[in-house]
Amino acid sequence: MTAAAMASDKSAPTRKVQYGSMSRDRAWALRWSYFFLVIFAAFFLLPPIYMFITSLKTSAEISAATNPWWVYNPTLSNYAELLTKPEYLTFFKNSVIVSVFVVTITMLISIPAAFALSRMRFWGSATLATGVFLTYLVPDTLLFIPMFKMFAVFHEITGIQLLNRWWVLLVVYPTLTVPFCTWIMIGYFASIPKELDEAAIIDGASWFQTLTRIFVPVALPGIIAATIFAFTVSWAQFLYPLAFTTSVDQLVLPVGIITTLIRGDVFAWGQIMTGALLGALPPLIIYAFLMDYYIAGLTAGATKG
Amino acid sequence: MAGVTLRNIVKRYGDVEAVRGINLDIADEEFVVLVGPSGCGKSTTLRMIAGLEDISGGDIAIDGDVVNDVPPKDRDIAMVFQNYALYPHMNVYENMSFGLKLKRTPKDEIDRRVKQAAQILDITELLDRKPKQLSGGQRQRVAMGRAIVRDPKVFLFDEPLSNLDAKLRVQMRTEIKKVHQKVRTTTVYVTHDQVEAMTLADRVVVMNGGLIEQVGSPNDLYHSPATKFVAGFIGSPAMNFIPCQLEQAAGALRVRLNDKLSLPVPADRTSRYTAHVGKANLLLGLRPEHITETRPHSEPNQHDFDMTIDVVEPMGMETLVYFTINGIEVCGRVNPNAGAAAAKPMKLRADLSNMHLIDDTTGKVL
Numbered sequence: 118m119t120a121a122a123m124a125s126d127k128s129a130p131t132r133k134v135q136y137g138s139m140s141r142d143r144a145w146a147l148r149w150s151y152f153f154l155v156i157f158a159a160f161f162l163l164p165p166i167y168m169f170i171t172s173l174k175t176s177a178e179i180s181a182a183t184n185p186w187w188v189y190n191p192t193l194s195n196y197a198e199l200l201t202k203p204e205y206l207t208f209f210k211n212s213v214i215v216s217v218f219v220v221t222i223t224m225l226i227s228i229p230a231a232f233a234l235s236r237m238r239f240w241g242s243a244t245l246a247t248g249v250f251l252t253y254l255v256p257d258t259l260l261f262i263p264m265f266k267m268f269a270v271f272h273e274i275t276g277i278q279l280l281n282r283w284w285v286l287l288v289v290y291p292t293l294t295v296p297f298c299t300w301i302m303i304g305y306f307a308s309i310p311k312e313l314d315e316a317a318i319i320d321g322a323s324w325f326q327t328l329t330r331i332f333v334p335v336a337l338p339g340i341i342a343a344t345i346f347a348f349t350v351s352w353a354q355f356l357y358p359l360a361f362t363t364s365v366d367q368l369v370l371p372v373g374i375i376t377t378l379i380r381g382d383v384f385a386w387g388q389i390m391t392g393a394l395l396g397a398l399p400p401l402i403i404y405a406f407l408m409d410y411y412i413a414g415l416t417a418g419a420t421k422g
Numbered sequence: 423m424a425g426v427t428l429r430n431i432v433k434r435y436g437d438v439e440a441v442r443g444i445n446l447d448i449a450d451e452e453f454v455v456l457v458g459p460s461g462c463g464k465s466t467t468l469r470m471i472a473g474l475e476d477i478s479g480g481d482i483a484i485d486g487d488v489v490n491d492v493p494p495k496d497r498d499i500a501m502v503f504q505n506y507a508l509y510p511h512m513n514v515y516e517n518m519s520f521g522l523k524l525k526r527t528p529k530d531e532i533d534r535r536v537k538q539a540a541q542i543l544d545i546t547e548l549l550d551r552k553p554k555q556l557s558g559g560q561r562q563r564v565a566m567g568r569a570i571v572r573d574p575k576v577f578l579f580d581e582p583l584s585n586l587d588a589k590l591r592v593q594m595r596t597e598i599k600k601v602h603q604k605v606r607t608t609t610v611y612v613t614h615d616q617v618e619a620m621t622l623a624d625r626v627v628v629m630n631g632g633l634i635e636q637v638g639s640p641n642d643l644y645h646s647p648a649t650k651f652v653a654g655f656i657g658s659p660a661m662n663f664i665p666c667q668l669e670q671a672a673g674a675l676r677v678r679l680n681d682k683l684s685l686p687v688p689a690d691r692t693s694r695y696t697a698h699v700g701k702a703n704l705l706l707g708l709r710p711e712h713i714t715e716t717r718p719h720s721e722p723n724q725h726d727f728d729m730t731i732d733v734v735e736p737m738g739m740e741t742l743v744y745f746t747i748n749g750i751e752v753c754g755r756v757n758p759n760a761g762a763a764a765a766k767p768m769k770l771r772a773d774l775s776n777m778h779l780i781d782d783t784t785g786k787v788l
Binding site for chain 2: 312313315316317318319320321322326330331334335
């Protein structure tokens, strides 16, 4: 190498770096992201799409050996039949009533519970908080048999029948929703600076006023996240209503669909798909409207807000 | 408005004593600053006055009434927190009026008080903003406003300026002093910054290790510290502590710093110090401003000595020089034009009329 070449090398700060590039890194990261996201989306969206396609077919077309991914004679008869069936509307109504009540009950219990466990330092509060979460870890498939037995014994002793009543679900569902919602809220309340309640207390607020006037408004994203969770759980719950309710007028949507639309070995596939699709709409609508709050609630405390 | 009295206040967390029995009388309208290093118990003391912490022993009285078991809201106090603790979902007006609303104060009275406080703090145009739309200094003003509108017996400040940048801190410091001069509410103010303590306080309470080291006016603490801790904590750069011995020579006392250097003790201190002649573990305490360059005219008790300078730090209006005596680094403040240079010898002058003699075993200033 000549002296001149060396000199020019040293005095060339604009020389391109060889070992990497931020924009190239980013481009590759994006390509991989798209690749996996498309696979992911396809995997999870195909079933509902298939449901939708099937819901537009007649029973004859469903059982015919044609391409299952295409509708040759689209019809809305499944929708028309289902929406004019009084049972289906009863299921829907039962589901709405149960879910709304369960969400309300859950919030009325878990918000004060979370506040007490996270803020009012008392003997055993930390242990209790862990205990609340542990109850959530017990699967409902283990709990429904003892619960069934408890309700039967309760009936023997008091004469009050709890089984096969839709409102018993208002007692049963919160065993699933309250622990988890309380846990979410404890986490959210923990991200609220201690000084905020101290300021409120010095300003003259009682514990209850601190909760209602300061914590609830400040923790609204967390509360909405918990609400959505409680709604989803109670709307989609299958095992408990299957075990505890049997009469057609007491059933909620998920159980109602399979008990009335499956007769022995005859499956009304078109109506099952239609019913499931319509049943999935309310949570979908709620998610669409409250998605931003939901994400804000679940990621609270991740960064300094 | 009212005074605050602390009698033998103790705070224990399990086996740890955070506050170990302190006594303090705060007069009506007085501005008292609790200052000390972190963990000295100053914040705990303030929180006990506020009622946010239970007291493990002793009595707290506000306006003559013992409030040990009185909840915070009934103590008629207002507190300003380090991180402001503004309610994020309320605007400035609502933040300031929250306490009054809870007390069911009439609406027009609330309005009058909020507007008056806003005027004092110059935040009238911010009243309908949310806290996150405010700068740090503005938030601090709102937090003070929230305290002022309540017109409490006592203001409590818990390191209110620590979250602000240096320039704003100086500005808000003056602001707080102005507000106190206007509203004259008894104030207890906690800080770890001795400059804040000196500039704001009528009286400074220096705390260390859960105990009060000394209570006094800023000038008292500066010129007559009672302990080595106070002497070292107050003043910046800190006071020099040089190991020394007290000698009696020809009827006069001398402080011997090393083989070559000994300085005569001022005549008016002779009787005070005579008992300590020959004692071990003595320290000579001398502030940097009492070690200067030599000057043509000398006052009594000023003595020149020669030193080789290690480090020079020009500050603009003065220059700090560092040199070593007996392995101890000593700081002096000289005129920028005195020609101080690193590794060069320099003739310095010590003003012993401002000296302190400290017993390092007990930590007491003799």
